[in-house]
Amino acid sequence: MSTIATNEPQRIHPHRFIMWIAIGSIVMMFAGMTSAYIVKKNQGNWLAIELPVLFWYSTAVILASSVTIFLANTALKAGKTSFYKTLITITAILGVVFISMQWEGFKDLETRGIALIGPQSNSASSFLFVITGLHMLHVLGGVIALIVTFFRSFWVQEGQINLVPTQIVATYWHFVDVLWIYLFIFYQLIA
Amino acid sequence: MSHEAVLHGDAHGHDDHGHHEHHDTFLTKYVFSQDHKMIAKQFLITGMVWAVLGGLMSVLFRLQLGYPDSTFPFLEDLLGKWGKGGRITPEAYYALVTTHGTVLVFFVLTAGLSGTFANFLIPLQVGARDMASPFMNMLSYWFFFAASIVMLSSMFVETGPFSGGWTAYPPLSALGDASPGSKTGMDLWIISMALFVVSSLLGGLNYIATILNMRTKGMSMTRLPLTIWALFFTAVLGVLSFPVLFSGFILLIFDRNFGTSFYLSDIFVNGVGALPNEGGSAILYQHLFWFLGHPEVYIILLPAMGMVSEILSINSRKPIFGYMAMIGSLFAIAILAFLVWAHHMFVTGLNPFLGSVFVLLTLLIAVPSAIKVFNWLTTLWRGNIRFTPAMLFAIGFVSLFISGGLTGIWLGNSALDIHLHDTYFVIAHFHIVMGVASMFGMFAGIYHWFPKMYGKQLNNTLGYIHFWVTIAGAYLIFWPMHYEGLAGMPRRYYDFSIWESFKQFGELNKFISLVSMIVFMVQLLFLFNFFYSIFKGRKLTKQNPWDATTLEWTAPINPGHGNWVGEIPEVHRWPYDYGKDGVDFIAQTTPVGADESQH
Numbered sequence: 001m002s003t004i005a006t007n008e009p010q011r012i013h014p015h016r017f018i019m020w021i022a023i024g025s026i027v028m029m030f031a032g033m034t035s036a037y038i039v040k041k042n043q044g045n046w047l048a049i050e051l052p053v054l055f056w057y058s059t060a061v062i063l064a065s066s067v068t069i070f071l072a073n074t075a076l077k078a079g080k081t082s083f084y085k086t087l088i089t090i091t092a093i094l095g096v097v098f099i100s101m102q103w104e105g106f107k108d109l110e111t112r113g114i115a116l117i118g119p120q121s122n123s124a125s126s127f128l129f130v131i132t133g134l135h136m137l138h139v140l141g142g143v144i145a146l147i148v149t150f151f152r153s154f155w156v157q158e159g160q161i162n163l164v165p166t167q168i169v170a171t172y173w174h175f176v177d178v179l180w181i182y183l184f185i186f187y188q189l190i191a
Numbered sequence: 192m193s194h195e196a197v198l199h200g201d202a203h204g205h206d207d208h209g210h211h212e213h214h215d216t217f218l219t220k221y222v223f224s225q226d227h228k229m230i231a232k233q234f235l236i237t238g239m240v241w242a243v244l245g246g247l248m249s250v251l252f253r254l255q256l257g258y259p260d261s262t263f264p265f266l267e268d269l270l271g272k273w274g275k276g277g278r279i280t281p282e283a284y285y286a287l288v289t290t291h292g293t294v295l296v297f298f299v300l301t302a303g304l305s306g307t308f309a310n311f312l313i314p315l316q317v318g319a320r321d322m323a324s325p326f327m328n329m330l331s332y333w334f335f336f337a338a339s340i341v342m343l344s345s346m347f348v349e350t351g352p353f354s355g356g357w358t359a360y361p362p363l364s365a366l367g368d369a370s371p372g373s374k375t376g377m378d379l380w381i382i383s384m385a386l387f388v389v390s391s392l393l394g395g396l397n398y399i400a401t402i403l404n405m406r407t408k409g410m411s412m413t414r415l416p417l418t419i420w421a422l423f424f425t426a427v428l429g430v431l432s433f434p435v436l437f438s439g440f441i442l443l444i445f446d447r448n449f450g451t452s453f454y455l456s457d458i459f460v461n462g463v464g465a466l467p468n469e470g471g472s473a474i475l476y477q478h479l480f481w482f483l484g485h486p487e488v489y490i491i492l493l494p495a496m497g498m499v500s501e502i503l504s505i506n507s508r509k510p511i512f513g514y515m516a517m518i519g520s521l522f523a524i525a526i527l528a529f530l531v532w533a534h535h536m537f538v539t540g541l542n543p544f545l546g547s548v549f550v551l552l553t554l555l556i557a558v559p560s561a562i563k564v565f566n567w568l569t570t571l572w573r574g575n576i577r578f579t580p581a582m583l584f585a586i587g588f589v590s591l592f593i594s595g596g597l598t599g600i601w602l603g604n605s606a607l608d609i610h611l612h613d614t615y616f617v618i619a620h621f622h623i624v625m626g627v628a629s630m631f632g633m634f635a636g637i638y639h640w641f642p643k644m645y646g647k648q649l650n651n652t653l654g655y656i657h658f659w660v661t662i663a664g665a666y667l668i669f670w671p672m673h674y675e676g677l678a679g680m681p682r683r684y685y686d687f688s689i690w691e692s693f694k695q696f697g698e699l700n701k702f703i704s705l706v707s708m709i710v711f712m713v714q715l716l717f718l719f720n721f722f723y724s725i726f727k728g729r730k731l732t733k734q735n736p737w738d739a740t741t742l743e744w745t746a747p748i749n750p751g752h753g754n755w756v757g758e759i760p761e762v763h764r765w766p767y768d769y770g771k772d773g774v775d776f777i778a779q780t781t782p783v784g785a786d787e788s789q790h
Contacts, residue, residue, distance in 0.1 A: 012404065014323035014324070014400045014401070014404040014405060015323065015324060015400075017323070017400045017403065017404050018323055018324060018327070018396045018397065018400045021395075021396050021399050021400060021430060022392075022396055024430065024431065025392055025395075025396070025430045025431065025433075025434050026434065028430075028431050028432070028434040028435055029434035029435065029437055029438050030438075031435070032434065032435035032437075032438035032439070032479055032482065033438045033441075035478075036438065036439075036442065036453075036475055036478070036479060039472075039475055039478060040453065040472065040475055043470070043472050043475075044470070045469060045470030046470075117445065117449040117450060117451050118449065118450040118451075119450045119467035119468065121450065121451055121452065122452070122469075122470070123451065123452050123453050123470060123471065126445065126451040126452070126453065127453075130441060130442065130445060130451075134441065
């Protein structure tokens with residue numbers, strides 16, 4: 001245990017690399033979902049649903065949050081720790097806003113008489129609910145990671161912050177952003 | 192976390208912890224260990240427990256199939272109401288068949304095989320101190336452990352474990368009223384499988400990152416042993432296919448619990464009436480399931496192929512024949528694995544044109560498979576063969592892979608499959624080519640790397656008995672099933688004695704059941720050998736007992752956490768320099784001499 005080291009310096013930190021493979025894995029899960037969506041749609045008994053207007057606004061919110069986390073990491077690299085903390089907080093708040101807007105979107109659908117689950121539901125609306133809900137859970141995971149990163153920045157001394165975890169969280173955050181854009185376009189084109 | 196920081200700190204220049212001594216307690220050394228070698232042993236031993244349970248289940252349902260008219264009072268003592276009157280009830284029979292399949296495919300041959308050898312071999316053979324993330328690696332085991340506990344507990348609920356087949360097709364899996372096993376048993380099955388998927392993903396991410404990112408100096412990708420290449424493709428398959436199964440499970444949970452209609456439609460259920468669901472498609476589940484289900488076959492098979500390549504070469508004292516072709520064929524199999532899933536669905540009303548595309552893609556797998564087989568045979572050819580138990584099991588693997596692979600060509604034809612689908616022919620095919628063959632790969636791996644794992648030797652005589660009875664038994668059990676299947680005997684039936692057409696197989700079924708019991712007993716002999724040798728086995732005196740070239744044998748006999756004392760060795764050559772220039776073997780760490788010939 002005394003001399004633990006890898007012999008070669010690496011271009012990419014193994015933990016960051018793990019995140020990239022994990023992203024590939026999550027992509028496959030959503031690819032499975034959207035493929036199932038297409039297969040199911042072609043089998044008929046399908047309901048054409050107009051997406052809630054709120055989904056447009058939530059798209060803007062999550063795009064904005066990608067910008068803030070990018071700025072946060074730039075601030076951290078420049079050593080502006082307090083600015084970094086502010087930006088991380090804003091990103092997390094935008095994440096929470098996104099999640100609540102999606103939830104309100106679901107409520108909007110239900111007030112229009114579209115059942116998402118239960119015996120009256122059509123699989124078109126159920127798919128919308130399950131896929132969007134699954135994405136929301138991934139955003140929620142990101143928010144939790146952001147909160148952890150936020151508190152981590154207090155534990156370590158000024159100027160000693162390890163960049164790797166924040167980079168990993170940022171990569172993930174950009175990913176859930178892009179994932180939502182994909183899903184949003186998918187809904188518009190396929191549904 | 193500090194542990195992790197110590198492990199990777201040096202490489203990235205932010206090691207705040209320095210080289211302080213690490214004190215292991217019993218809990219951190221044996222239970223919540225982050226040492227890849229200990230995690231490998233945890234996977235192996237948990238896998239063994241499941242193998243015994245899953246094997247015992249097959250013995251129990253073989254008892255029913257072989258002796259449908261007899262009663263065995265001990266069954267009532269053992270199983271209670273499930274063995275009422277000394278006979279396994281139909282419900283219990285289906286539960287046993289289902290759990291046997293689930294447990295053997297996922298818990299033994301995925302977690303037990305990949306979990307063990309990927310964990311054990313990857314850091315040792317690529318020259319790393321540990322996995323990319325030892326913490327995630329530990330989590331991977333504990334998710335598997337939790338999955339095991341949940342699956343085990345499903346056997347003790349009032350309505351029994353899930354009984355709708357290991358593929359968990361709806362409506363049996365989606366409808367609580369479908370059968371007793373579709374109630375709590377299915378809830379627990381799906382929770383267990385969800386935990387299992389998480390475990391596989393955590394493991395797979397680590398394996399890939401370690402292989403690509405943590406190799407020692409000089410260890411280029413084309414100097415990796417074939418075990419590592421095989422484990423790499425296995426991990427890639429798992430990471431890309433398990434999430435799709437997970438999607439299928441999420442939809443299944445919604446159908447089961449929240450009344451959605453992904454898979455369920457307004458089918459009529461006896462005693463309940465028509466379901467309120469509309470427009471669901473059970474075939475959709477099959478697509479999602481088999482998108483994992485087929486790659487899963489290779490998730491099980493590839494690690495065995497990798498280990499067999501390694502063991503055949505070492506014990507033939509010859510380089511592996513066609514190293515690059517071996518990597519290429521692994522790659523081809525990994526790609527094709529994703530393009531053939533619908534060959535499990537030829538009789539679902541699939542468009543015949545689409546069917547013929549899947550036939551073509553399926554039969555294409557014969558090409559890389561044949562490349563591998565011929566390379567194994569040419570590696571053996573004129574070799575100076577050492578018939579160690581590991582070598583015998585590796586040769587046994589090749590034999591089984593050929594036998595089972597050939598029947599795969601039959602089943603891959605959609606026209607033939609209409610007749611053979613869901614018969615004992617299928618049972619025979621996949622047990623030989625996937626189940627028993629991979630089991631042989633696993634045994635070969637255990638016999639070969641046991642000295643590295645425990646610093647002790649296994650008893651060879653017991654190993655030989657284990658091998659010969661198992662290989663003879665495997666063929667005696669599964670070969671006759673081909674004939675039963677060709678005659679149309681369907682799988683998953685409780686009692687064949689009531690059909691005039693299948694009565695002729697009564698004696699054969701009895702014979703198969705008897706052999707299966709003998710083979711099961713011999714596995715217990717292996718377990719005895721394994722556990723006895725851990726404690727009382729002959730101590731290893733040679734650091735490199737098989738005269739192998741790979742890095743794991745340059746580590747101390749009982750390596751600590753971190754594997755090598757001092758610097759990690761540097762690699763100068765590929766791992767198959769056997770018999771080169773008249774030298775028996777040249778370790779990967781030996782620099783290339785000036786007058787050395789090219790391989």
